[in-house]
Amino acid sequence: MNFDINNIxxxxxxxxxxxxxxxxxxxxEASVYLDANENAFGSPLATSYNRYPDPMAYAVKTRLSQIKGVPPKNIFLGNGSDEAIDILFRSFCNPGVDNVIIVPPTYGMYEVSANINDVELKRVNLTADYQLNLEGIAEAIDKNTKLIFICSPNNPTGNSIHREDIETLLANFNGIVVIDEAYINFSRQKSFxxxxxxxxNLVVLQTLSKAWGLAALRVGMAFASEEIIEVFNKVKPPYNINEASQQLALEALxxxxxxxDWIKETLKERDQLVINLKNLDFVLDIYPSDANFILVKTTAADAIYNFLVENGIIIRNRNKVELCEGCLRITIGTPQENQTLIETLKSYKG
Structure with a gap:
């Protein structure tokens, strides 16, 4: 495999x-800033946000570098992982010409970004046990295939994708393999x-929205070669991570x-929730999870979902997703939230 970024x-x-x-x-540092047409007097807030933020969020990248063991030059910060996904399409896929491969069931934004950018989407479904169909992927690849998206641990199924299968793709595909590790903090698997x-040709996506509990700040991460990160930085808006998000992310890190501690508690609660759900007669199966959610196969997904909504409990109905028929996706909550869910489900009369 001879990957050359200039070819894609x-x-x-x-x-x-x-x-x-x-x-x-x-x-x-300067003493007087008269360059950016900002309000020089400050902000009508306790904290002043009148100055534009660091375009490269270097302080946040430096702290992430210490945590992740990756140099800052190999880190891109985006407005959520969704910005990194969109930039991959805009940088490497010619609209109406190129294509990308996804492996359903998977995260929905890959398809949305493909459609926004007018890029053909090729679907190679996961196998019955939610693993890669390597033969199918090999057959789907053509000279215009630029990206392959793999979510691991996978959303909505919760399982990790076999590492050796991903390595096979990385070693043999001349485009970019994107591994979305949004849930890696909950997994026993090693990050890529x-x-x-x-x-x-590897791009790894992670986020501060899940285990780090910063979903409202919208801070996503991409890790890649310096060459690929330079492309990201070239294409992104000048100040894509606002100052408040940078300051709060730095504090959280x-x-x-x-x-x-929260990760350990989440995993403990996940195990307990699985035990409690298995006692319900309308639960047919609970798939193994490496994430902070579980995929539950039921006898009547739509009816159970609607029953929970009526009782003020919101989960995700995945019944209409391919290979997830009859399934509900349940995020692991606090002990009290999980208990409320179980008690409510016990009163369901199917």
């Missing part, structure tokens, strides 16, 4: 001269970010012990 990057992106702000052109030096 769009010509207009290769030739793109990115927007440059004064904050890009000037490094260091340690493999960045092995595979030039000092509290790894709290997050680790």
């Amino acid at each position: 990057i769009r010509t207009n992106i290769k030739n793109l001269k990115p927007y440059s702000s004064a904050r890009d052109e000037f490094k260091g 970010i340690q493999e960045l030096t092995e595979y030039a 000092q509290n790894t012990n709290q997050v680790n």
